[in-house]
Amino acid sequence: MKFYILITALLTCFTTNMLSMESKTHAAAAQQTETKVLAAAQAGAGSAADSSSHHAQVALDQQAQQAHQDELKKVRGEYALGQKYFEGTSVAKNFKIAAGHFQVAAEQIIDRGLKAEALNQLGSIYHCGDRYLPQNNAQAIKYFKQALIAAHLIDPTIEIRALFNLGLCYKKRNPLTAQGYFEQALPAFKALSTYLKIQVQHLEAHALLELGIIHYNYNLNEARNYFEKALKAPGITAEIKHHAQHNSDFVYYKLGVDLYNHQDITAAIHHLVIAQQSTTQRIRDGAIKKMAEIRGDYQRLYDFRAVHTACVATNSLVVAESMPAMEHQPVAEKASAARGTKRTEHPVIEVDDDNEDENETGSTKEPAAKRTRKEDEKDVSGKDAKKN
Numbered sequence: 278m279k280f281y282i283l284i285t286a287l288l289t290c291f292t293t294n295m296l297s298m299e300s301k302t303h304a305a306a307a308q309q310t311e312t313k314v315l316a317a318a319q320a321g322a323g324s325a326a327d328s329s330s331h332h333a334q335v336a337l338d339q340q341a342q343q344a345h346q347d348e349l350k351k352v353r354g355e356y357a358l359g360q361k362y363f364e365g366t367s368v369a370k371n372f373k374i375a376a377g378h379f380q381v382a383a384e385q386i387i388d389r390g391l392k393a394e395a396l397n398q399l400g401s402i403y404h405c406g407d408r409y410l411p412q413n414n415a416q417a418i419k420y421f422k423q424a425l426i427a428a429h430l431i432d433p434t435i436e437i438r439a440l441f442n443l444g445l446c447y448k449k450r451n452p453l454t455a456q457g458y459f460e461q462a463l464p465a466f467k468a469l470s471t472y473l474k475i476q477v478q479h480l481e482a483h484a485l486l487e488l489g490i491i492h493y494n495y496n497l498n499e500a501r502n503y504f505e506k507a508l509k510a511p512g513i514t515a516e517i518k519h520h521a522q523h524n525s526d527f528v529y530y531k532l533g534v535d536l537y538n539h540q541d542i543t544a545a546i547h548h549l550v551i552a553q554q555s556t557t558q559r560i561r562d563g564a565i566k567k568m569a570e571i572r573g574d575y576q577r578l579y580d581f582r583a584v585h586t587a588c589v590a591t592n593s594l595v596v597a598e599s600m601p602a603m604e605h606q607p608v609a610e611k612a613s614a615a616r617g618t619k620r621t622e623h624p625v626i627e628v629d630d631d632n633e634d635e636n637e638t639g640s641t642k643e644p645a646a647k648r649t650r651k652e653d654e655k656d657v658s659g660k661d662a663k664k665n
Contacts, residue, residue: 363402380399402417
């Protein structure tokens, strides 16, 4: 009996322990489940918050992009209006109104390329001037320099046009400064791609023409080289070609006169033969007159006809240089004095400073260069010149 009671007590104790352990296990499992549910709830709340923040950021970005597009559209509209009044397309040309629209486009920072273009156009307006807005070279220089800075590493074509226009601004007042700007523009042409080069290639010939005009006053040979380079430049316009050819012919005539005065007869004949082929009547007449003077002075000393024929045939100094030198022959001066003739210097054709403002090429459609030399001086034959 005692044994039975002992066994029953043991079984009861074991059962109680097992129930207690099972209860604890269920409590732990319930606690874990509750923890997981709470964590999932918190994660869901955080994800919802993140999603809401992301959508808000996207909305803000879209609003900023739309505002940027609206501002860009407004700025481009201002530039387009300025271009209309500047060129006089569909509206009456008015530089004052055009300057106002370009100023708005120049003050924005959204589109740097458009900013540089607008600054260049402002410089062009003040360089030319009209009845509504007087010419102001100082303002033009200021805007061209700002355009040069704004266009750096952005648009090389605007950079080239700004350099060229700065050269035009300075060519009357400071030719050496103008020369520097024109010379800076020349290598920039070579660095352009084919597509970009087409847009400004006509400016290369114009810059070479201007450099020739600057050099004319102190180095005729350099001037001739620049004029001849201008004639070979791609994209040269008919008007630039006309002026380059005219100036080149005149330099050949002037060199011929100078060489003749220094008793270098063969070289003088070479240059005058080329000048005789000029399409400008007064240069051709002047060269013919000078050749007649040379013939009268030298035909008694050398076979003038042979020298002349050789120079015409070769169009070079190869044959001329093989003829006897004339520097030591004072007989020519005596022959000229015996005939009572007097050797005269002919006036040069000066650079036309009065029409410089018409040379402006800063606009998108650059106008062709105007006359670059005065036509109101006496022509090379000694008569009053008439405009071509």
